[in-house]
Amino acid sequence: MQRPSLLIPILGDQLSPAISSLRGVDPADAVVLMMEVREEATYVRHHKAKIAFLFSAMRHHAEALSRRGWTVDYVRLDDPVNTGTFTSELARAVARYRPSGIVVTEAGEWRVARMMEEWERELGLPVDIRQDDRFVASHAEFAAWAEGRRELRMEWFYREMRRKTGLLMNGSEPEGGQWNFDKENRKPAQGDLLMPRPLAFPPDEATRAVMALVEERFADHPGSLEDFDFAVTAKDAERQADQFMKHALAGFGDYQDAMLAGERYLWHSILSPYINVGLLDPLDLCRRAEAEYRAGRAPLNAVEGYVRQIIGWREYVRGIYWRAGPDYAQRNFLDARRSLPSFYWTGRTRMRCMAEALDQTLRTAHAHHIQRLMVTGNFALLIGADPAEVHRWYLEIYVDAFEWVELPNTLGMSQFADGGLLGSKPYAASGAYVDRMSDYCRGCRYDVKQRTGPDACPLNALYWDFLARNEEKLARNPRLAMPYRSWAGMQPQTKAALRVQAAGFLERLDAGEMI
């Protein structure tokens, strides 16, 4: 090709055909650069399935762009001349093509955003960094909404997004006369042969090649590739979305918080990896869900719940991430310092709820929201695990984990390490919650009804110990008034027994005993 005017790097989470960096560019006058680089694969030890998913989706996307007439220069991880970082690969490509400028869509996280800011100086040519408009709210819109508010809450932001998109609106009123149907969405589930199942996509040749590469180059990373069945093309991701809309959406609301042993999916969509890398468009999914409601095929509580997760939570956590700044990951409001137990990487624990969530996570790189928040997240919160370590684990282990979405969910929502910037209270729970929302406790070695003694469910004493330990910081939180009243009303000997029980457990945990 003649010397192109533009070099367009497309990063691993920018696999959308309509990405802003390609807009208005003549394919005949540009080279798209895609790079598998060691630095991105190792800045944390990503789960093997996460790297395989990303590399395979990138390779398929490169082919799709070529078919659409783009010239794509694709640098593979095992290319002997691959220099291993975005910036050094870009420098090599600049030397190869001598373009007059670079166009790129803004990065999804602070680390890479800072790299991009240096490119103009380091590469010596103009760099046009374009807004990522795959989100409903721009950074400026979120900042304008947040400005001057005493506290930020998802619910108020969500209503703005409903008004902006017109989703589930009747003029200026919410469909059904209510913004939020969450109270109807807390039902436990029963195992059921008719339960919906997402499609499984057996690895094609390109994916198998990537899996072999991952096994060879990232052998020391956590997780397994044995159950790998993710879609890796936009077409298959669309098929998965159809499957969800047809078979699972109707039950999504009712069973959103439910957990069942051996059931990975329940009525969840399992679409987050595809949305986050750009194979599916989030707003389009919301419109399709709304159409299911309007056609009478899915109830309002389900569709409102689904839409809220995407234009509410997903957009809100992104806004918080960029507003909180690059130091967000260092916050530690509760001064939690304990190391994350080693069984987070092996799944070897006798607590059945933890074993279920961890085993599934290590096998598949996916767990649903309540497993992440109320099982692995709750346990880390109760034992006082260091939030930076907890953050690193979630970023490594889940296929859909990109810092802009993972960090606020982990550090803010789950560990309350931002002191309430994102949410109004810590999601701390005793065994009773797990027992109410799942069937995990039935086959557990521990007894969820006992609070003390060798057979007591560890979550029970840990819960009260967490409240007692953090009383100074949390007791004035109005949403914790009830549990603190219960704590205050306990006999001193009951309190002491609970704290001794928790201390004994934490001691055994720190000693690395099997618990």
Ligand code: FAD
């Ligand atoms: P569904 O339950 O079907 O929900 C529908 C969609 O809503 C999801 O696909 C997702 O796009 C969106 N969504 C739902 N909840 C959230 C949320 N809290 N924040 C942002 N988007 C949401 N989500 C990620 O995409 N990446 C992460 O790295 C991530 N880390 C998390 C860490 C913790 C500690 C917790 C508690 C939650 C985390 N989440 C993360 C949010 C949520 O758990 C996942 O989005 C969800 O489990 C993905 O599965 P699904 O597609 O079946 O979701």
Ligand code: DLZ
């Ligand atoms: C997560 C990831 C991994 C493991 N590898 C690559 C890669 O080799 N090349 C690439 O373009 N992107 C990768 N990614 C995703 C990037 O880390 C992601 O695009 C940035 O985090 C965005 O800020």
